[in-house]
Amino acid sequence: MKPSPLLLFIVLLSATSWACAKDIYVSPSGNDQNAGTSAGAPLATIAAASKLAVAGDNVNLLAGTYNESLVPVNSGTAAAPITYKSSGGPAVIMNVRVGILIGSLSYIVIDGINVNGGAQPPNAKVNSFVTIQNSNHIIVRHGNFKYANGWAGIDIVGRYGPGQQYYGAVQNYLTGLTSYITIEDNTIDNVGDYSKPSGDVIQVALGPVQHVLIQRNTILHGGHDLVEFDSDYGVLQDNTLNNSYSDVVSGDTGYRNVELQGSYNVIQRNYMAHARRGGGGYVAPVASIRGNENIVRQNVFFDSIAAGTATWCGPLAPDVENIRVYNNTIYQMGGDGWSAWAYATCSTAGSFVFANNLVAESRMSPGTLSGVLHGGALIDADIVFAVSGGTGLIDVGRGLTAGTVVKGNLFAPHGGGPAYVMLLGGDGRVPLSTAAAKYPQFFTGNIEQSPNFIGAQFKTVADFQLRPNSPGLASGVALTTATSSGTSDHLPVQDSLYFTDGNGLVPGDTIQLAGTNQRAGILSIDRANNVLILTQAVTFKAGQGISLPYNGAAPDIGAGVSGVRPLPPVNVTISK
Numbered sequence: 001m002k003p004s005p006l007l008l009f010i011v012l013l014s015a016t017s018w019a020c021a022k023d024i025y026v027s028p029s030g031n032d033q034n035a036g037t038s039a040g041a042p043l044a045t046i047a048a049a050s051k052l053a054v055a056g057d058n059v060n061l062l063a064g065t066y067n068e069s070l071v072p073v074n075s076g077t078a079a080a081p082i083t084y085k086s087s088g089g090p091a092v093i094m095n096v097r098v099g100i101l102i103g104s105l106s107y108i109v110i111d112g113i114n115v116n117g118g119a120q121p122p123n124a125k126v127n128s129f130v131t132i133q134n135s136n137h138i139i140v141r142h143g144n145f146k147y148a149n150g151w152a153g154i155d156i157v158g159r160y161g162p163g164q165q166y167y168g169a170v171q172n173y174l175t176g177l178t179s180y181i182t183i184e185d186n187t188i189d190n191v192g193d194y195s196k197p198s199g200d201v202i203q204v205a206l207g208p209v210q211h212v213l214i215q216r217n218t219i220l221h222g223g224h225d226l227v228e229f230d231s232d233y234g235v236l237q238d239n240t241l242n243n244s245y246s247d248v249v250s251g252d253t254g255y256r257n258v259e260l261q262g263s264y265n266v267i268q269r270n271y272m273a274h275a276r277r278g279g280g281g282y283v284a285p286v287a288s289i290r291g292n293e294n295i296v297r298q299n300v301f302f303d304s305i306a307a308g309t310a311t312w313c314g315p316l317a318p319d320v321e322n323i324r325v326y327n328n329t330i331y332q333m334g335g336d337g338w339s340a341w342a343y344a345t346c347s348t349a350g351s352f353v354f355a356n357n358l359v360a361e362s363r364m365s366p367g368t369l370s371g372v373l374h375g376g377a378l379i380d381a382d383i384v385f386a387v388s389g390g391t392g393l394i395d396v397g398r399g400l401t402a403g404t405v406v407k408g409n410l411f412a413p414h415g416g417g418p419a420y421v422m423l424l425g426g427d428g429r430v431p432l433s434t435a436a437a438k439y440p441q442f443f444t445g446n447i448e449q450s451p452n453f454i455g456a457q458f459k460t461v462a463d464f465q466l467r468p469n470s471p472g473l474a475s476g477v478a479l480t481t482a483t484s485s486g487t488s489d490h491l492p493v494q495d496s497l498y499f500t501d502g503n504g505l506v507p508g509d510t511i512q513l514a515g516t517n518q519r520a521g522i523l524s525i526d527r528a529n530n531v532l533i534l535t536q537a538v539t540f541k542a543g544q545g546i547s548l549p550y551n552g553a554a555p556d557i558g559a560g561v562s563g564v565r566p567l568p569p570v571n572v573t574i575s576k
Contacts (some may be wrong), residue, residue, distance in 0.1 A: 010417040021056030021080060024049045025087070028064040033487075039088070046070050046084075056080030057433060059572045061113060063089025076107035078137070086112040090144070093126075094118055099131040099145070102138055104176070110140045117147030120248065121223070122193050129188070130154045143186045149226075152203035154190035156181055156212060159418035177208040180504070184215045192223025194245055195279035197255050199223030206230035206261055208322045213505040214239065222246060222255065223279065226272075230291075233503040237268045240460075244274035252276050252305065255465035256284040261291040261317060266500050268298050269559075271461050275304040285310040285339075289325065290317040293497055296325045298559045300461050305334045308359070311352060313396075314343025321348060324498050326355040326479065327548075329464045329559040334365040336422075337377035337411075340404060343397045349387060350402025353498075356476035358464075358558030359419075360412040360451050381429055382411050388425030400426040401442045408445045408477030410557045419448050445477045449557065464560035476555035477515050478545025483530070487539040489520070491532040493546055499532060502527050513538060514545030514554075 022037065026049045032044035036049060042062060043049050050073045051060045061084065071091060076082040092114045095098040099115030102108055110130070118126025125148035132138050134157075145153060158176045183202065190197010201222040204212050208393055212234040219226045219241045226241045236258070245253040256275035260267060267287075275286040285307035301308040308330035313320040330337040337359030342349050359382055366380035387402040388393040396402050400423045411419035411432065420433040421443070427435070436443040452470040453461025466472050480495040491511075501508040501524045508522035511532065521535040532546075546557045 004491045008374055021058075023058045023060055024052055024061045025062060026066075027062040028066060029432075030062075030475075044049050050074075053082050054487045055082060055107070057082055059084045060087035061085065061091035062087050063091060066091060066093045067095045067097045069098055070110070072102055072105055072108050075105045075107075078107060081107040081109050081137075081139075083109040083183075084113060085109075085113060086114075092116050095477055097127045098131050098392055099126055099128065100140070102131070102135050103133045105135045105138075108135070108139075110138075110143065110228065112142040112366045114144040114146075115148075116145075116216060117149065119147060121147060121149045121190060121199070124149045124190075128152055129325065131539045132178060132181055134158055134415050135181075139184070141181045141182070141184045142187065146189045148191045148199075149193075149491055151192060151198060152200050152228075153188055153222075154183060154202045155205075156183075156203065156209060157205040158208040163328050176441045177210065179210045179212075181209075181211070182215075182505075183217060184213070185217065187218045187452055189218075189222070190221040190248075193279070194221075194223040194255070197279040197282060200225045200228040201454075202226070203228045204231045204234065204262075205382045209374055210234070211504055213237075220239045221248065222324045224255060225259050226257045228259045229267070231266060232262045233505075234262065234265045235268070235503055235505045236265070236270065238505070239270045239271060241272045244276060246276075247283065254278065255282070256288060257301075257378060259289040260289050260294060260296070262289065263292045264503065265291065266503065267294070267296045267314065269461065270299045270303070272299060273302040275306065277305055278452075288312070289323060290320045291323070292319060293322045294500065295500060296323065297327045297442070299328045301328060301330045301333075301558050302458055303332045305365070307384075308333045309337045310339045310341065310363070311349075312339075312341035312343060313346035313349040314341075315345050317546045318345055318347040319349070320346075322497055323352045323354075326353065326357060326498070327476070327555075327557070327559055329358045329465065330360070330362070331358075331458065332361045332364065333359075335363060335380075336384045337382050339379075339384035339422075340387055340402060341384075341390065342394050342402070344394060346394055346396060350398045350404060352402070352404040354383070354404065354406045354409065354494075355479065356408045356555055356557050358410045358412075358472055358560075359450055360382065360410075361414045362411070364414045365418075367389050379422050379429075381420040382413060382432070383419075384422040384424075386424040387420070388423075390424045393424070397564075399437070406440065406443050406446065408475070408555075408557065409447075410451060410472045410475065411446065411448045412450050419446075447471060447475060447557075453560065461559060464558065465555065466558065466560055472557035474550075474552035474554045474556060475559045476547075476550075478555070479547045480545075481545060482513075482540040482542055482544045485513055485541045487537055489534045490526075490536045491520075491534055491538060491540060491546070493530050493532060495526055496525050496530040496532060499525060510549050513540055513550045514547065 117126035
């Protein structure tokens with residue numbers, strides 16, 4: 001069959017656009033009167049190069065310092081992005097309010113370009129490293145970003161409209177969708193004013209922002225948070241986050257690693273460390289987990305003066321439901337491993353699951369903090385539920401745990417002794433075993449033993465792998481179950497919220513059926529009917545357990561081991 005004239009036209013047009021693609025060179029010692037088509041005769045300004053750059057072009061910033069913002073003018077295409085990259089050595093942007101500003105554009109790649117504020121905040125000469133607004137298909141990679149005074153070092157937002165009620169105050173509201181943003185393989189360091197505390201190293205705004213992938217970055221020194229991740233359908237994975245400020249201001253200092261909101265996000269395989277005492281005496285958990293239908297799994301939460309993770313509803317987060325927190329390692333906490341709270345203005349909260357997590361060395365210093373935390377002091381428990389009323393709290397009307405299930409976890413509190421659950425508004429502080437006996441529908445399959453880690457320094461996720469004799473091996477529970485029997489590539493399950501199809505950013509999960517070696521990838525998920533659409537047919541029975549892949553007779557507990565790691569990301573790299 002002959003190709004259609006339209007197809008021939010598209011092929012010829014594509015070939016023509018590639019043939020016309022060019023390299024543009026810029027140097028601080030160049031001249032804007034040059035053609036800029038060779039390294040020997042570069043332009044002097046990024047602005048001049050941006051006016052010339054069209055789809056398929058490479059803008060090469062030769063080594064040196066640039067005292068101007070990088071502001072792309074034109075969009076690329078899916079087949080021919082516009083790429084800005086360092087060439088022949090580091091290109092560093094300094095002495096500007098915003099280092100890189102991308103507004104209302106698509107298909108732009110920023111590769112290996114650095115932004116440096118020159119001095120520790122609040123004396124930095126840069127406010128934000130990167131701002132991405134009302135744009136799509138943008139990649140920022142291989143950069144070194146350091147010292148920014150503003151609230152967000154990398155700021156990913158929608159388009160702003162006239163002043164409206166937003167986040168509890170009259171501000172400009174977000175109207176334009178920002179989507180398919182990738183921040184990968186960067187080092188991003190030192191944002192905001194620690195003493196207040198204020199400043200997020202990366203901020204993904206709540207609003208029309210979707211499909212954001214943040215992966216393999218090293219993220220350090222956030223005055224407020226290292227990452228505020230409030231998108232929908234995003235993925236935050238394989239990052240190293242360390243918010244200790246002991247090297248900057250000395251002492252037992254640091255603040256929160258991650259705040260999560262939005263819906264259907266996946267937070268996985270990150271190393272999050274050092275949430276100590278923040279500026280002004282504030283304390284916070286390593287991660288604050290909110291939003292709806294979010295997955296938090298296979299992370300390490302290490303060294304907190306307060307809690308490991310906390311889920312709450314109230315101001316700025318009125319609805320918080322259906323969060324799945326599983327297969328994490330939560331180690332060396334001053335207080336609890338995980339807690340759920342309902343504050344004033346909470347609309348609804350609950351139906352959480354806390355499963356197959358390893359909570360060790362918890363409750364190291366309960367009741368000793370004088371800062372502002374849950375009414376003034378840490379609670380001496382490993383799991384805390386404050387959803388049924390109390391001082392400053394409200395009753396969400398869904399029972400003592402707000403319908404939350406705690407299953408298949410391993411607890412090893414500091415100093416030995418039993419694990420405890422706090423049920424505010426009801427039984428109070430009780431041993432986990434007592435809670436399990438009284439409320440078996442909410443507490444089941446949990447164990448209390450020493451985990452036996454491989455490592456001793458605890459500086460990477462690998463240090464939290466379990467020894468061959470660990471009681472956490474093959475001791476976890478199935479995440480969910482099949483609801484019918486058959487052979488099909490459509491698998492009906494009781495709860496599909498444990499799984500992701502990758503949100504169009506990374507490969508979908510691989511699942512395994514209990515008692516078999518059957519595994520299959522997830523192509524998509526029918527959330528309304530709780531059906532997993534798989535890469536191949538599997539044979540299943542009603543009530544059969546469904547989990548992520550594992551070795552042995554059952555899933556393991558904690559983040560340090562996993563039967564099959566996901567494949568590298570796909571469909572996110574824009575390159576020629």
